[in-house]
Amino acid sequence: MQPQGKLIFKGKAYKLGDNIDTDAIIPARYLNTLDPDELASHCMEDIDRNFSAQVEQGDIIVGGENFGCGSSREHAPLAIKSSGVSCVIASSFARIFYRNAINIGLPILEARAASTNIRSGDFLEVNLEKGTIKNTSSGETYNSEPFPEFMQEIINMGGLVNRTKRKLEGNE
Amino acid sequence: MGMTMTEKILAFHTGLDNVTPGQLIEARLDMTLANDITAPIAIQEFRKLGLKAVWDESRVTLVPDHFTPNKDIKSAEQAKYLRDFAREMRICNYFEVGKMGIEHALVPEQGLVLPGDLMIGADSHTCTYGALGAFSTGVGSTDLACAMATGKSWFKVPGSLKIVLKNRCRKWVSGKDIILKIIGEIGVDGARYMAMEFTGDGIASLSMDSRFTIANMAIEAGAKNGIFPVDTLTESYVQESMKSGRRNDRYRIFTSDPDAKYEKTIEYDLESIEPQVAFPHLPENTKNVSEVNEIKIDQVVIGSCTNGRLEDLRTAAAVLKGKSVASHVRCLIFPATQKIYLEALREGLVETFVEAGAVVSTPTCGPCLGGHLGILARGEKAVSTTNRNFVGRMGHKESEVYLASPAVAAASAVAGVISPPDAVV
Numbered sequence: 001m002q003p004q005g006k007l008i009f010k011g012k013a014y015k016l017g018d019n020i021d022t023d024a025i026i027p028a029r030y031l032n033t034l035d036p037d038e039l040a041s042h043c044m045e046d047i048d049r050n051f052s053a054q055v056e057q058g059d060i061i062v063g064g065e066n067f068g069c070g071s072s073r074e075h076a077p078l079a080i081k082s083s084g085v086s087c088v089i090a091s092s093f094a095r096i097f098y099r100n101a102i103n104i105g106l107p108i109l110e111a112r113a114a115s116t117n118i119r120s121g122d123f124l125e126v127n128l129e130k131g132t133i134k135n136t137s138s139g140e141t142y143n144s145e146p147f148p149e150f151m152q153e154i155i156n157m158g159g160l161v162n163r164t165k166r167k168l169e170g171n172e
Numbered sequence: 173m174g175m176t177m178t179e180k181i182l183a184f185h186t187g188l189d190n191v192t193p194g195q196l197i198e199a200r201l202d203m204t205l206a207n208d209i210t211a212p213i214a215i216q217e218f219r220k221l222g223l224k225a226v227w228d229e230s231r232v233t234l235v236p237d238h239f240t241p242n243k244d245i246k247s248a249e250q251a252k253y254l255r256d257f258a259r260e261m262r263i264c265n266y267f268e269v270g271k272m273g274i275e276h277a278l279v280p281e282q283g284l285v286l287p288g289d290l291m292i293g294a295d296s297h298t299c300t301y302g303a304l305g306a307f308s309t310g311v312g313s314t315d316l317a318c319a320m321a322t323g324k325s326w327f328k329v330p331g332s333l334k335i336v337l338k339n340r341c342r343k344w345v346s347g348k349d350i351i352l353k354i355i356g357e358i359g360v361d362g363a364r365y366m367a368m369e370f371t372g373d374g375i376a377s378l379s380m381d382s383r384f385t386i387a388n389m390a391i392e393a394g395a396k397n398g399i400f401p402v403d404t405l406t407e408s409y410v411q412e413s414m415k416s417g418r419r420n421d422r423y424r425i426f427t428s429d430p431d432a433k434y435e436k437t438i439e440y441d442l443e444s445i446e447p448q449v450a451f452p453h454l455p456e457n458t459k460n461v462s463e464v465n466e467i468k469i470d471q472v473v474i475g476s477c478t479n480g481r482l483e484d485l486r487t488a489a490a491v492l493k494g495k496s497v498a499s500h501v502r503c504l505i506f507p508a509t510q511k512i513y514l515e516a517l518r519e520g521l522v523e524t525f526v527e528a529g530a531v532v533s534t535p536t537c538g539p540c541l542g543g544h545l546g547i548l549a550r551g552e553k554a555v556s557t558t559n560r561n562f563v564g565r566m567g568h569k570e571s572e573v574y575l576a577s578p579a580v581a582a583a584s585a586v587a588g589v590i591s592p593p594d595a596v597v
Binding site: 072 | 318
């Protein structure tokens with residue numbers, strides 16, 4: 001089946017370090033709401049108070065190792081997604097964050113060379129289908145780790161709920 | 173080729189003879205869990221599936237423990253959302269305030285998870301139940317929603333990291349010091365995507381409460397699960413917990429084969445481990461408490477899914493007995509479940525705490541995640557028996573959390589500075 005949603009993202013890089021934890025992404029004191037806009041307004045606030053004001057539609061977060069470590073809160077990828085970030089690139093992802101991002105349809109790419117070489121403010125062009133990241137500021141291109149077929153299927157179906165729904169309806 | 177106990181549990185629940193690390197499987201679940209902050213999203217997603225019932229109302233556990241007793245109106249709305257869903261779906265294992273405890277102490281205590289189980293929970297510390305020889309791991313709300321609908325979930329079979337524990341702990345050293353020591357060495361991503369399997373002759377000397385503490389913090393090394401072999405101590409704990417009658421199926425004991433494959437093996441001599449403290453802002457920033465220079469503190473928290481069990485409270489009471497909390501320190505103690513609270517009352521521990529000038533609270537996750545009941549102001553420092561010391565974890569982003577055992581936390585409360593237990597007792 002053909003992937004749903006947008007496959008090419010253009011935006012500027014927003015660089016973050018290693019071990020960006022879920023408390024940094026969305027502090028637990030705001031987990032008393034499910035409202036995506038409210039979550040977005042507090043995204044990254046304890047490590048960068050200006051994030052929600054400065055982030056622009058389509059921006060791309062570039063993290064280091066173990067991005068999204070800590071709690072299982074799905075509010076974290078939701079807050080990132082609702083803040084307008086188009087996708088997240090990192091050297092590696094913490095496993096629950098990785099699952100959550102795929103399940104809710106926040107595009108993520110594991111690409112160590114990209115994470116190391118991209119600088120904040122670089123302009124990036126990400127092709128999800130090919131798994132390539134083009135840094136138009138430096139002219140470099142990086143490849144990301146391909147998703148296993150099973151996960152690609154979840155992504156293509158627009159998230160885990162859609163996939164489960166299709167399975168329950170017997171339309172596999 | 174042999175399999176690890178983690179691989180065997182995953183293979184069993186998939187109906188396969190064997191599985192290997194990296195393999196993607198869809199496995200049958202024995203239990204699912206969510207709390208008052210993760211369940212609301214899970215319920216929203218579950219509704220999108222258009223189902224009238226969960227897969228099995230006796231295998232969905234809902235525990236409002238994070239922002240309860242309700243900390244504000246929004247939290248009250250979330251707790252109500254959870255309660256209404258539990259009623260509508262006739263969920264057998266919903267625990268109202270008064271019966272509620274911190275989920276990862278409550279679930280094993282109530283016999284809701286058994287050896288050999290495959291369990292997921294929408295909370296990262298669901299890995300706690302590996303102490304019982306179960307495979308249990310944390311997931312997000314959407315995974316949980318689909319699991320509540322189908323009784324199944326997908327997994328990537330993890331490779332295993334073997335951690336051999338030898339000999340016995342010294343006085344005042346417990347599970348918390350062991351796991352902090354390990355995380356300090358391997359780092360917060362040292363076991364990323366892996367199973368941490370604890371083994372060795374040192375296990376026999378570890379109480380169940382210490383084993384829960386160790387498995388609980390496997391996630392802080394990035395692990396998918398932590399797991400212990402089942403021994404006679406595990407079985408007597410489980411048989412006691414099953415008296416609740418909440419699970420009537422038989423439990424299964426899986427053991428790792430001698431020729432099972434591990435990505436790495438690390439050994440620890442328990443006797444050489446000193447009381448630990450993890451400095452801000454990562455659990456891997458560990459030091460021996462004896463090497464810590466005077467750090468003045470404002471607050472001590474003893475409790476949480478990591479260290480709110482009876483052994484933890486007994487240790488804290490042994491340190492606090494006949495002493496006073498330093499005048500500039502607020503000492504907050506949270507028994508993890510109602511049962512533990514009651515036992516602490518009967519044993520006179522609560523009396524010891526109150527006489528020492530500590531506060532004893534009803535069970536809640538509150539302060540651990542900066543939710544309520546013990547938030548830190550700008551610049552304040554806390555010693556806490558909880559599991560994370562990230563920036564802003566317990567309050568203001570310029571506050572600091574030092575992670576330690578109940579013994580170190582209680583000693584620090586008395587000394588007013590981070591202190592080893594034997595300096596106080």
